[in-house]
Amino acid sequence: MPVYNEKVMDHFMHPRNVGEIENADGVGEVGNPVCGDMMTFYIKVKEDKLSDVKFKTFGCGAAIAVSSMVSEMAMGKSLEEAQKITPEMVAKELEGLPKQKFHCSNLGAQALNKAIDDYLIKQGRLQIEEGKGCPFCEHEEGEADENSICGSCHAAAHKEEKA
Amino acid sequence: MRKVYLDHYATTPLLPAVRDAMLPFLGESFGNPMSLHNWGDAPRDAMDKAREQVGALIGTDASEEIIFTSCGTESNNFAIKGLATALQSKGKHIVISAIEHFSVMNAARSLEKMGFQLSLVPVDKNGVVNPEDVRQNLREDTILVSIMHANGEVGTIQPIKEISAITREKGILLHTDAIASCGNIPVNVKDLGVDALSLAGNQFYGPKGGAALWVKKGVRIIPLLDGGIQEGGRRAGSEDVASIVGLGQAAEIAAVDVVNRMNKLIPMRDSLIKGLTEKISHVVLTGHPQNRLPGHASFCVEFIEGESMLMMLNSVGIAVSSGSSCTSRALKISHVLMAMGYTHEIAQGSLVFTLGIDNSIDDMQYVVEEMSPIVVRLRQMSPVYDKFLKANKGGQ
Numbered sequence A: 001m002p003v004y005n006e007k008v009m010d011h012f013m014h015p016r017n018v019g020e021i022e023n024a025d026g027v028g029e030v031g032n033p034v035c036g037d038m039m040t041f042y043i044k045v046k047e048d049k050l051s052d053v054k055f056k057t058f059g060c061g062a063a064i065a066v067s068s069m070v071s072e073m074a075m076g077k078s079l080e081e082a083q084k085i086t087p088e089m090v091a092k093e094l095e096g097l098p099k100q101k102f103h104c105s106n107l108g109a110q111a112l113n114k115a116i117d118d119y120l121i122k123q124g125r126l127q128i129e130e131g132k133g134c135p136f137c138e139h140e141e142g143e144a145d146e147n148s149i150c151g152s153c154h155a156a157a158h159k160e161e162k163a
Numbered sequence B: 001m002r003k004v005y006l007d008h009y010a011t012t013p014l015l016p017a018v019r020d021a022m023l024p025f026l027g028e029s030f031g032n033p034m035s036l037h038n039w040g041d042a043p044r045d046a047m048d049k050a051r052e053q054v055g056a057l058i059g060t061d062a063s064e065e066i067i068f069t070s071c072g073t074e075s076n077n078f079a080i081k082g083l084a085t086a087l088q089s090k091g092k093h094i095v096i097s098a099i100e101h102f103s104v105m106n107a108a109r110s111l112e113k114m115g116f117q118l119s120l121v122p123v124d125k126n127g128v129v130n131p132e133d134v135r136q137n138l139r140e141d142t143i144l145v146s147i148m149h150a151n152g153e154v155g156t157i158q159p160i161k162e163i164s165a166i167t168r169e170k171g172i173l174l175h176t177d178a179i180a181s182c183g184n185i186p187v188n189v190k191d192l193g194v195d196a197l198s199l200a201g202n203q204f205y206g207p208k209g210g211a212a213l214w215v216k217k218g219v220r221i222i223p224l225l226d227g228g229i230q231e232g233g234r235r236a237g238s239e240d241v242a243s244i245v246g247l248g249q250a251a252e253i254a255a256v257d258v259v260n261r262m263n264k265l266i267p268m269r270d271s272l273i274k275g276l277t278e279k280i281s282h283v284v285l286t287g288h289p290q291n292r293l294p295g296h297a298s299f300c301v302e303f304i305e306g307e308s309m310l311m312m313l314n315s316v317g318i319a320v321s322s323g324s325s326c327t328s329r330a331l332k333i334s335h336v337l338m339a340m341g342y343t344h345e346i347a348q349g350s351l352v353f354t355l356g357i358d359n360s361i362d363d364m365q366y367v368v369e370e371m372s373p374i375v376v377r378l379r380q381m382s383p384v385y386d387k388f389l390k391a392n393k394g395g396q
Helices: A006-013 A061-074 A079-083 A087-093 A099-105 A108-122 A155-162 B016-026 B038-057 B072-086 B102-113 B131-137 B160-170 B241-279 B306-315 B335-339 B361-380 B383-391
Strands: A026-032 A037-046 A049-058 B066-069 B093-097 B117-121 B142-146 B173-177 B196-200 B211-215 B283-286 B296-301 B350-354
Touching: A006 A061, A006 B306, A026 A108, A037 A061, A037 A108, A037 B383, A049 A061, A049 A079, A049 A108, A049 B383, A061 A087, A061 A099, A061 A108, A061 B306, A079 A108, A087 A108, B016 B038, B016 B241, B038 B066, B038 B211, B038 B241, B066 B072, B072 B093, B072 B102, B072 B142, B072 B173, B072 B196, B072 B211, B093 B102, B102 B117, B117 B131, B131 B160, B142 B160, B160 B173, B241 B283, B241 B296, B241 B361, B306 B350, B306 B361
Parallel strands: B093 B117, B093 B142, B142 B173, B173 B196
Antiparallel strands: A026 A037, A037 A049, B066 B211, B196 B211, B283 B296, B296 B350
C-alpha cells in the first residue's frame, strides 16, 4: 500500500487554493523549516464569513495535502464554524494520514485559526497573550515557556543534535 | 510511464546470476551446513566458496577472517560492540565520525550508556574527516576508532589510509563501515590498513540478508549472538545459506566488474549533477565534488522540502531518497547534513540520487527534465521562497 492514500495524493498533486491574498484580512503562519513544515494561510472575511482562503506551504506531501483540505473545508464558512475545524477533522476528510505525519504535518487548522485570530485582533475583537509558545515554531501551548517546545514540533531532535 | 530507480543506496536489485546461484539453497540443498550427514555437504561447500569470494573482493585470501552476518547493521553493531567490549580492560574510549550511519552511531551510543566514552570527529563542508582531527581525539584509553569508508547520504569517500596510518602508529584498532563503498569502488583491507570492515551484499546486487564483517586475524571480538560454534564461534545461529551464497556470487561478479561499473556510473552521475545544478537555480551539490561514490549525486534544493519532491518524482516514475526530517520515520533531520554545517532550512531540501548499473544516460536526461517543473511548482507554493523573493526584490 502506498504511504499516502488516493485522496491525500490528489490534494498533494492538485492542491486547491494555493497562493497569497493581497491585502488579506488575516494572515496566520505556523511551523518553521526547522520542524520541516511551515504554512501560511491568508483569509478574506465578508460579514463574518470566509469569502476567500489561500495558503502557501513548505513541507512534505502530507503538509501540502492538509493545507489544501483545510482551505477547502473553511471556504465560505462562518468564522465561528471555521474555528471549530480540528486536525482530527482534517485527517478524517483526507481519509487518514500516516501515523507519524499526524502531529507534525497536520498544522493546517492551526494556521487557519491563527489567520482568523489575526483578523479578530485587527478588529479589536481579541486580545493577544504574550510570552507563550514554542520557540521553534510559534505553536502556542498551554504551559509553554521560552524553553519548552511544542509536541507537534520535533525540535527536540534539533536541541539534542545541538548538544 | 518510464521507470527510473535511483535509490540503490536503499538497496540494489538482485542480479539474475546471483538469484540463480541462490535458488538451489532454497530448494533441494536445504540442509544445515553444520550437519555431518550428506545433507550438510553442499551447503557447507557453498559457504566455503562464498567466504573465499567475499575475501577476494576485499583483498584477503584468509577467508576465515570473514564472518557472515544478516545485514550491514548487524556487521556494524558487531564491530563496535564486539571489538570495544573485547578491549574494555585496556580502556573505554571510542572515536567515531559525526556522520556515521546509525548502526555505528547508535551502537556506540549504546556503549556510552554502559560506561564507555565516545568522541565524535567533525567533518568539513564536503563531509570529509580530517585525519589530524582523528589524531586530536585519541587518548591513552582509546581502544577503537570507527570511520566510514564512504557516506551513503552525501557520497563522500574518506581518507581511510591516512587515518589508519595514525591508528596503527598508536596501536589502536580501526574499523571502517564500507557498506556504501564495497562492491562500488575497489576496497582492499590491506591498502586501507584497517583491522575490521563491514560490507553488505544488497549494496552491490546481492540479496538482503547476506552481509559480512571482516576482522583481521588475531583481533579479538566478543560475539553479539551467543550459541553454537557457527562462524568459528563468533556468530552463532543457523546460517542463511541462500543469502550467503548470493553475497558470495555478487562479490565475485563485483570483483571483476567494479571498474567497468565505475566507468559507466561516473559519466551518468556527472551529467545528472551538471544537468540539475545548471538547469535549476539554488541547487547545491552535497558531499565532495570529486572524491565521491561513482553512482552518487546528492543535493539540497533550496526553499522546498525533500519529501514533497520525492513524492512528486515518484509520481513520474522516479525513485529517490531524502535526508529531510519529514522523510525519516524518526522525523529527524539528517545528522550528516547537520554535521556538514548545513542549516535546517537548506537540509530540509535534501535529495539523494544513487545510480546503478541498469540506469542509462537517457534516464539522467529524463530526471533533469522532470525535476525542473516539480521544483517550480513546489517553490510557487513555498512561503520560504516567497520570503526569499521579497528579501531579494530588485536583485533578480
